[in-house]
Amino acid sequence: MIRVPFLSTLIQRYETRTLTMIALIAGALWGFVGVAEEMSEGDLHSFDEALLLALRVTGQPDNPIGGPEIEIAMRDLTALGGVTVLTVMTLSVMTYLILARQRASAAFLGLAIVGGQVISGLAKFGFDRPRPDLVSHAVEVSSASFPSGHSMMAAVTYLTLAVMLGRAEHRASIRRFYIVVAGFLALLVGVSRVYLGVHWPSDVLAGWSLGAAWALGVAMLAERMARRGRIEN
Secondary structure, rough: OOOOHHHHHHHOOOOOHHHHHHHHHHHHHHHHHOOOOOOOOOOOHHHHHHHHHHHHOOEEEEEOOHHHHHHHHHHHHHHOOOHHHHHHHHHHHHHHHHHHHHHHHHOOOOHHHHHHHHHHHHHHHHHHOOOOOOOOOOOOOOOOOOOOHHHHHHHHHHHHHHHHHHHOOOOOOHHHHHHHHHHHHHHHHHHHHHHHOOOOOHHHHHHHHHHHHHHHHHHHHHHHHHHOOOOOO
């Protein structure tokens, strides 16, 4: 049997959970880099156009499928990834943590969300991709398109909130419920951005990937800090 001393030492030093988290973070980052490279080379143009037009009435690129009721619902859903809603949600959970005498965790949560917003802004500035011009925009937009800030920050915020709330919950079923709801909300926000014509599908995929990587990194860091007594268990 061939032995790999370095691998054996690594597994002994880090528990399986930590290694799994590292693998998930690496996978999410790999996904973001892959989408970014394909987008930069123009290889996703056909995919983006096809999916964007699939959400429009045939021959009417300015008319989303489903009628006015669905469009109104999508505007409501997209607001879940906006700065106002995410700020209210974050401040609410931070207040809960403070009332629960977890001030260090509340401060950590705030820094994690702000950090994700900074990363999102830097990525947009770096890629500077124009918004879709194939269809009309159903909501006002002003920043660059790649990655989708709403999709990324929905993933960052809701997943991080789920992790921080889950730390105070001993029942595994409830912790899983938090994660499922967080992921579902991020999914809805991303779909709404494409439906409303303000993002290419690849923008949303990149936003989800980078947001998930950040949230997973935050979760792993929170666990390590809790073990060292820097934030509350």
